[in-house]
Amino acid sequence: MNIPPLIRLSGVVKTKGAFTLHAEGTFGPGVHLLTGRIGSGKTTLGEILAGIIQPDTGTISWTGGRRVMLLQDASYHISTMTVREEAASWHADPDVIIRRAGLTGKEDADLFTLSRGEVRRLELAAILSGEYELIVLDEPFAGLDEDARCFVRRLIETRRDAVVVIISHDITSLPKIDQLVAMEAGTLIQIGQVPQCLQNWNEAPALIRYLRKNGVCPAGLSREDLEEALCRIRG
Amino acid sequence: MIEILSVQAGVLTIPSCTIQPGMCAVTGPNGAGKTTFLKLIAGILHPGAGMVRIDGREPSACTIGWVGEYPDRNILFPRVYDELAGPLRFTWRSCQEIDRQVRKYAHDLGIAHLLDRNMHDLSGGELILVSCAAACITSPDLLILDETDSHLDEQICHLIDCFIARAEITYVIFSTHRPDRMARASEMIRLTDGAITEHLVLAEESGSSHCDHLSSPWFWRRVLHGISGSDI
Numbered sequence: 001m002n003i004p005p006l007i008r009l010s011g012v013v014k015t016k017g018a019f020t021l022h023a024e025g026t027f028g029p030g031v032h033l034l035t036g037r038i039g040s041g042k043t044t045l046g047e048i049l050a051g052i053i054q055p056d057t058g059t060i061s062w063t064g065g066r067r068v069m070l071l072q073d074a075s076y077h078i079s080t081m082t083v084r085e086e087a088a089s090w091h092a093d094p095d096v097i098i099r100r101a102g103l104t105g106k107e108d109a110d111l112f113t114l115s116r117g118e119v120r121r122l123e124l125a126a127i128l129s130g131e132y133e134l135i136v137l138d139e140p141f142a143g144l145d146e147d148a149r150c151f152v153r154r155l156i157e158t159r160r161d162a163v164v165v166i167i168s169h170d171i172t173s174l175p176k177i178d179q180l181v182a183m184e185a186g187t188l189i190q191i192g193q194v195p196q197c198l199q200n201w202n203e204a205p206a207l208i209r210y211l212r213k214n215g216v217c218p219a220g221l222s223r224e225d226l227e228e229a230l231c232r233i234r235g
Numbered sequence: 236m237i238e239i240l241s242v243q244a245g246v247l248t249i250p251s252c253t254i255q256p257g258m259c260a261v262t263g264p265n266g267a268g269k270t271t272f273l274k275l276i277a278g279i280l281h282p283g284a285g286m287v288r289i290d291g292r293e294p295s296a297c298t299i300g301w302v303g304e305y306p307d308r309n310i311l312f313p314r315v316y317d318e319l320a321g322p323l324r325f326t327w328r329s330c331q332e333i334d335r336q337v338r339k340y341a342h343d344l345g346i347a348h349l350l351d352r353n354m355h356d357l358s359g360g361e362l363i364l365v366s367c368a369a370a371c372i373t374s375p376d377l378l379i380l381d382e383t384d385s386h387l388d389e390q391i392c393h394l395i396d397c398f399i400a401r402a403e404i405t406y407v408i409f410s411t412h413r414p415d416r417m418a419r420a421s422e423m424i425r426l427t428d429g430a431i432t433e434h435l436v437l438a439e440e441s442g443s444s445h446c447d448h449l450s451s452p453w454f455w456r457r458v459l460h461g462i463s464g465s466d467i
Contacts, residue, residue: 039361169389
């Protein structure tokens with residue numbers, strides 16, 4: 001029997017110094033966008049979802065298998081010396097990882113001679129090629145050029161069967177998003193289903209506010225949806 | 236003016252380039268040499284061949300502020316106050332003057348409440364603000380922001396923009412992948428495979444033909460100006 005992966009947080013509380021996080025909610029299969037101001041607790045929630053840290057109180061029930069999180073500073077994932085060794089250290093075919101990362105020909109390169117963007121592509125390709133059922137990506141597009149963003153977007157699209165949580169400030173490179181959630185001063189808020197919730201998104205980024213001001217609501221948050229919405233302004 | 240002439244350094248080959256006072260954005264694909272370019276201008280990397288001059292001086296003779304993508308790698312002191320005071324203490328100023336400057340810069344960036352905090356307890360955004368204050372506190376000739384914006388939200392970027400504008404630094408050079416950030420610059424340099432493939436002046440009215448694309452800095456200027464009541 002195939003149970004869809006589902007994570008449920010009930011009464012979760014985590015305190016770190018002066019900061020306290022409260023979370024209540026369910027994340028099922030599909031792509032979730034987690035937004036919120038800096039310091040609002042997005043990364044901490046991601047770490048709780050991925051099982052990296054435990055809450056002080058509350059319960060987490062998880063029906064799936066392996067969980068993983070891409071760290072903001074992807075170089076903290078590095079555990080080997082070369083591209084080939086690093087790819088082989090993950091749960092997937094190393095040749096596929098290297099090809100997807102666009103690092104063919106650099107298999108023997110020392111990881112610390114790669115640019116930051118190349119390291120991030122390598123770790124992202126490893127995470128999205130592996131058999132994970134819950135994938136938290138903390139700012140996956142940061143530091144990537146346009147080609148790499150497009151590639152990451154397509155790679156995420158192949159993992160809709162998993163619970164994917166994208167933490168991002170940048171909404172211009174996203175794949176199709178199913179659910180929008182936010183951290184507001186330490187508390188998890190369910191904003192709702194995309195695109196229905198976009199009209200009422202209070203803390204919406206500049207681009208969404210600009211579209212709404214011009215009387216246009218995008219059909220979704222993917223790059224394609226945003227470009228289509230811009231075409232409607234142009235008429 | 237910053238002049239780069241006949242430079243060959245690492246992946247970079249630059250026959251000639253001049254940068255005017257103001258904000259200059261540096262962009263380009265991963266591995267194109269953006270950080271190398273910034274290091275070269277900052278004098279961290281000495282060109283194997285050629286020369287770099289900032290208003291006629293060697294970079295090493297200038298005061299330069301640097302903020303990277305992950306400032307936690309460059310923390311010198313455990314306490315926020317000392318991190319801000321450090322650059323001034325190294326220049327042998329009086330304690331009263333240093334204290335006055337630290338409090339002024341902390342106030343201007345809205346981080347006065349963090350002065351007694353431990354650097355390692357700060358959130359990512361708070362760390363960036365502290366690092367910006369520390370980089371600007373010596374009134375550098377040149378401020379470099381190496382993809383500092385990659386984890387920042389619009390509000391924090393705006394706060395830093397306003398702070399930098401008030402600090403009246405002659406040259407601010409920042410690398411970025413974000414067209415909405417490039418929209419803030421007066422000049423834009425694109426690097427591809429170690430060479431400058433585009434060098435534009437982003438004047439207010441020009442570029443209207445590129446206005447409709449999400450990757451265009453001009454488009455983002457219109458978005459940022461188009462939202463009523465605020466700049467962001």
